[in-house]
Amino acid sequence: MSTPVLHVQHLVKRFGAFVAVNDISFDIRPGEILGLLGPNGAGKTTTIQMLLGVVTPTAGSIQMFGLDLATHREAILQQVNFSSTYVSLPQALTVEENLWVIARLYGLSQIQERVDDIVKRLEMEEFRHKITRKLSSGQSTRLGLAKAFLTDPKILFLDEPTASLDPDIAQKIRSFLKEERRSSGLSVLYTSHNMHEMEEMSDRIIFLQRGKIVAEGTAQEIVARFGQADLEKVFVKLAREN
Numbered sequence: 001m002s003t004p005v006l007h008v009q010h011l012v013k014r015f016g017a018f019v020a021v022n023d024i025s026f027d028i029r030p031g032e033i034l035g036l037l038g039p040n041g042a043g044k045t046t047t048i049q050m051l052l053g054v055v056t057p058t059a060g061s062i063q064m065f066g067l068d069l070a071t072h073r074e075a076i077l078q079q080v081n082f083s084s085t086y087v088s089l090p091q092a093l094t095v096e097e098n099l100w101v102i103a104r105l106y107g108l109s110q111i112q113e114r115v116d117d118i119v120k121r122l123e124m125e126e127f128r129h130k131i132t133r134k135l136s137s138g139q140s141t142r143l144g145l146a147k148a149f150l151t152d153p154k155i156l157f158l159d160e161p162t163a164s165l166d167p168d169i170a171q172k173i174r175s176f177l178k179e180e181r182r183s184s185g186l187s188v189l190y191t192s193h194n195m196h197e198m199e200e201m202s203d204r205i206i207f208l209q210r211g212k213i214v215a216e217g218t219a220q221e222i223v224a225r226f227g228q229a230d231l232e233k234v235f236v237k238l239a240r241e242n
């Protein structure tokens with residue numbers, strides 16, 4: 001089995017007395033799409049924020065590419081990117097200006113070519129010169145994804161990447177993600193409340209509840225283990241046992 005690109009061991013995050021992430025361990029392998037599933041408040045976003053180094057873990061370790069995030073933050077984050085609805089880019093810049101800023105921050109070369117390419121592939125031509133503040137929520141989500149893909153990351157963290165997209169664009173984004181994974185061996189950790197999407201996209205799923213991993217495996221394995229018809233029914237069953 002290949003060496004994991006991400007190796008998480010006994011990760012914990014407490015906010016005061018509240019335990020948001022409670023001793024979770026998991027790996028992501030090269031080229032793998034891992035779905036992080038769980039009810040509202042389960043600890044998914046907190047986990048991603050720790051993996052991005054923006055929230056400091058209370059305990060546990062995070063390694064990427066065999067390096068410790070705590071001590072090799074800069075080298076690691078250069079090869080990582082993310083998108084999240086909750087982190088917005090500078091609102092006064094245009095879409096294209098924002099992409100330029102990201103490209104410069106990452107020290108990329110041939111920036112215009114890269115920007116043109118991602119704008120075309122995510123079908124953003126129509127709003128590339130719009131001020132970010134004026135974007136619709138779906139357009140703003142696409143800008144977040146463009147920003148994430150622009151830097152050719154080896155690991156991508158996507159927090160609800162399709163939440164505000166219309167079904168047509170959501171489908172295109174899923175195809176795009178699968179194509180990127182095929183062509184570049186990208187590894188992805190993503191969250192979604194869309195169970196069909198989870199089933200379609202994830203090589204493996206981790207089910208988080210109250211900060212703990214309560215199930216792990218392929219969608220089929222999890223569905224079979226809980227004796228349900230599909231992932232949505234597993235979700236509802238687990239969430240109601242809460």
Ligand SMILES: Nc1ncnc2c1ncn2[C@@H]1O[C@H](COP(=O)(O)OP(=O)(O)OP(=O)(O)O)[C@@H](O)[C@H]1O
Binds near residue numbers: 042044
């Ligand atoms: N800065 C913080 N201070 C205190 N509590 C926090 C903080 N950030 C998150 N939490 C709590 O940690 C828990 C996990 O939150 P998190 O955002 O990780 O959940 P989630 O699984 O992403 O949920 P959702 O599906 O709603 O996005 C929640 O109960 C939340 O209120």
Ligand SMILES: [Mg+2]
Binds near residue numbers: 044045046159
């Ligand atoms: Mg969240």
